[in-house]
Amino acid sequence: MKTDTSERIAKYISDHHGTSAGPIITFLGHHPTGVFRHLHCLIVKQVIYKSGSGPKTIYFLKSNNMEGSSSNIKNAWQWAVTGEKVFLSTDYFCPTRDVFQARLDRLLKDFEKRLTIGNLTYLLLAAIGEIGNNSFDHNMGGWRDVPGLYFVTDFQTKEIILADRGRGILETLRRARPEIRDDQKAIDVALTEMVSGRFPEQRGNGLKYVKKIIEDNNLNLKFFSGQAMAEIKQKKFEVLSSKISVPGTVAIINF
């Protein structure tokens, strides 16, 4: 009986891509104390994790969005969502731009050793460089907690993740475009229009460049910020809502 309830809770969280406790209690019709006990057990068993505190706590299934990813990629994602330092790894975290640049230099050598994809190596590096440098360009003095960028490349799963806990796209673009009111619009504008949060500086072409590289080379990109996600898959670009809230930004490239 206990297991069945736990499974139903996990399935409910999965189906809803994350939820607070209230809807689960309503869905099950059980006493809140019992539901919280099950939630606690699921956290201990590492089936789910929680983000936020008090009434704003949201529970997520650990495998959401990260099915098939390595533990390093999952850790980067979970750090970006929760800010929990337990997920931080000094092997992959770049606290400053110089560290990021050094890791980019090393990645070029790793790519040249492991891949025979020719020009795509350099285009991928350029896209990674733009996304990673954006984190530092737009969040100086504005990081939520830990300053820096989580940067992992996994050659087994052919996956790259760049995650920060900065201002996020909406907050960044609001300075230049105050009429932008939601995460989906912000992420769409960031990837399709020449605009920068560092107004009045004339810049704002980096993510358009990234989008072009991804589309032209048939790569996949998921770009999260706030409660929105832009996805480029098989050259198709769309912006969707995301029930998992990413306070800063997370980019996941599949190559």
Added chain:
Amino acid sequence: MRIELKKFGNILTSRPAGKDAWSSAQAYILSDLNSVENIEVDFSGLAVLSPSWADEFLTPLKSKYTDRVKFLPSDNPTVKATLEIIEKQRQE
């Protein structure tokens, strides 16, 4: 005069690095330019160029010296894509 970008690094992606390179080029390279001389920008030997770096170096170079600046042909796909996007930005 020929400016070889590989002398600024192999992977040119960040704005601060581009800005720094522009300051350095003005002080130590372009100061030797005479009033009629053209500038050739050489991309050979470069692994990666991105719009952020280019925007801080090539955009002011082009603005200051206009038609005297020539970009030498390059097969590097990141150079091609970057020049395309900064040219588009310039036109807008």
